[in-house]
Amino acid sequence: MRYTPADELQRRIARFQSMLCQKGLDGALIVQNADLFYFSGTIQRAHLYIPAEGKALLMVKRNLERARQESALEQIVPLDNPKELPAMLDAYGFGVPARLGLELDVLPVVHFQRYQKLFAASRLEDASGLIRTARAVKTPFELERLAEAAELCRIVFGSVPQWLREGMTELELAAEVEACFRRHGHQGLTRTRGFNMDISYGHTLSGANLAMPSFFEGPIGGVGLNPSFTMGSGTKAIGRDEPIMVDQVGVIDGYGVDKSRVFCMGRLPAHLERAHSVALEILAGIREKARPGVTGGELFDYALQKAKDYGLADHFMGHKEKVAFVGHGVGIELDELPVLAKGVGMALEEGMVFALEPKFVFPEGAVGIEDTLVVRANGLETITLFDEGIIYLP
Amino acid sequence: MRYTPADELQRRIARFQSMLCQKGLDGALIVQNADLFYFSGTIQRAHLYIPAEGKALLMVKRNLERARQESALEQIVPLDNPKELPAMLDAYGFGVPARLGLELDVLPVVHFQRYQKLFAASRLEDASGLIRTARAVKTPFELERLAEAAELCRIVFGSVPQWLREGMTELELAAEVEACFRRHGHQGLTRTRGFNMDISYGHTLSGANLAMPSFFEGPIGGVGLNPSFTMGSGTKAIGRDEPIMVDQVGVIDGYGVDKSRVFCMGRLPAHLERAHSVALEILAGIREKARPGVTGGELFDYALQKAKDYGLADHFMGHKEKVAFVGHGVGIELDELPVLAKGVGMALEEGMVFALEPKFVFPEGAVGIEDTLVVRANGLETITLFDEGIIYLP
Structure with missing residues (x-):
């Protein structure tokens, strides 16, 4: 210990x-x-x-x-x-x-x-x-813990292709994902600060379930298993040619990173592939712009403008119900500072860590990405490095 | 749904x-x-x-x-x-x-x-x-949900012998237990009402770890994986001839039951076997005495007196740090009313549901039992029926 x-x-x-x-x-x-x-x-x-x-x-x-x-x-x-x-x-x-x-x-x-x-x-x-x-400003000691949490995520996300098969339920996939986290040392508890912000490990969702909004303040929701916990994986069977988003909080020694990737058995329709590319462009653009002194509000505005430029504003960070942020601090809790949201004047400082999650939601599913990044003196460093594209499986 | x-x-x-x-x-x-x-x-x-x-x-x-x-x-x-x-x-x-x-x-x-x-x-x-x-008083609709949660526990507890092997860590066993719960529809979240009462699925502990007290208000604690969540399974290897207590909350459709059983590969020392028998005697005695009108305080006093009669008061509901209750209401939350604790004047009513957990803690481990029971007009009904003795494996 x-x-x-x-x-x-x-x-x-x-x-x-x-x-x-x-x-x-x-x-x-x-x-x-x-x-x-x-x-x-x-x-x-x-x-x-x-x-x-x-x-x-x-x-x-x-x-x-x-x-x-x-x-x-x-x-x-x-x-x-x-x-x-x-x-x-x-x-x-x-x-x-x-x-x-x-x-x-x-x-x-x-x-x-x-x-x-x-x-x-x-x-x-x-x-x-x-x-x-x-x-909000992490010490080198804390950054080491977060790097270990990122490594845990790399192991789990890297194993997803070996579990995925057509017709399995979201719940079956979630059970594999969560058991893998647990066996590798996840404490089984994700801490949130906000009142009523109940969460377990994260979201493992597919197709239309990704577009189901929930009480939880996030761009994707999920139907859940029952009306007492109305988010996350349900009993929907995972099909071919639809997005499967694995959005999880890897926690090691009390510190968590947040990460999402899209998997697909088969091929996604062109408009989802395009939206995913725009999400990657937003991620890259924020990586370019963000540095100490830049505010969370400026970065959100940039992301929203990009979405508008591509005619995707209606799908950005939610469809029927949107959330008004594109990033949130992580660490001991999942809802730390800074927040990258409309009107936020808090400026980034060296050592801050946040999850950046440009996502696009459509009635038939969602695409996009989430990485956890550290603010360094000269820009952002991604700690949840992993293939950023849609991960296609046969 | x-x-x-x-x-x-x-x-x-x-x-x-x-x-x-x-x-x-x-x-x-x-x-x-x-x-x-x-x-x-x-x-x-x-x-x-x-x-x-x-x-x-x-x-x-x-x-x-x-x-x-x-x-x-x-x-x-x-x-x-x-x-x-x-x-x-x-x-x-x-x-x-x-x-x-x-x-x-x-x-x-x-x-x-x-x-x-x-x-x-x-x-x-x-x-x-x-x-x-x-x-605190459950409706027939709620009792049906609790019965389903009890059935979920029966499936999981019945599978423990197939997972247990000498030298596996508590964490490895916990991962199996929790994944089984999840695959069978556990929502992955156990709700508690008390401030700071963080819990995941429950406790899967062995030997001396059972005697480690924690911040959580319960008779057994566990060392945990790290100092940010100082209870539950750790990386201790599970050995022969020591108690393994599986204490879990099975949740289905938002309703949870609480249940504990002791497993052992080999044989427990005589003093632990004896203490386990006393726990069963307390369970049976309370089943005999409890009915609408009896207070939680009376039932706690009875349990404590039995422990004293057998010279086990020092080990009852904790060793170095005791908790002052022997039962707690369950339902949507794990810490509901009624509470069976010293001085509690709240009387049992028909339809109340509580977990009764007479346990004895020693430096080298803990024994005892936990069942979830319904208060009926003429006494208690156990809904988590399962072998009550120490479950010995070769």
């Missing part, structure tokens, strides 16, 4: 602390699993206090021993009852924070109300924007 | 409405996926308003067409922008609710703050207790 080194945690915390200082917050109380992992290196039932200045304090209800083994933080103490939080912060010299940051984008109201009572003299503010901004 | 019939939805809503009336709430605004599925029969990006009296109104952002196809509710309308919610409620004759119920146990604070602005003249209250209480 690989643990996050002490200097790595320190680097992450220091970056976040400078943001806390800038915003005038005295500290932040971190409780959500993904954020706990990012800042402490482990997920326990715990509270992590990050003061604007000074050493972070990890207070653990369950399990202290594991926390001490897995986390390289210096200060790890037991805390059975959250009621003891204010006294504990005081004991470690933090006093009563006048302005305390919380993860208000994910924290349920009943939990918040408990903290309101405990910190009655503090102003509780939303620190989730700072946390997400801090996490 | 099977949809929830109109009379079934009506029955669920009517039961909940009588609770709203009793508590004096004018209505409840439902937004969480599991609750949306329960009351509307589908999961879309939507708001469901359930007035204390009158017809429910499903307001859908994405996707209206699917909502109309999958939900048997009469009133399904488009709603693009949540800002239009108050006007929409007014247009349907609901006026401004003086006391409005929300799912405050799961709703993130930033969402809540938006509703506070939209319903500035309303008192926003927590309706999650009512929702969870309403959902």
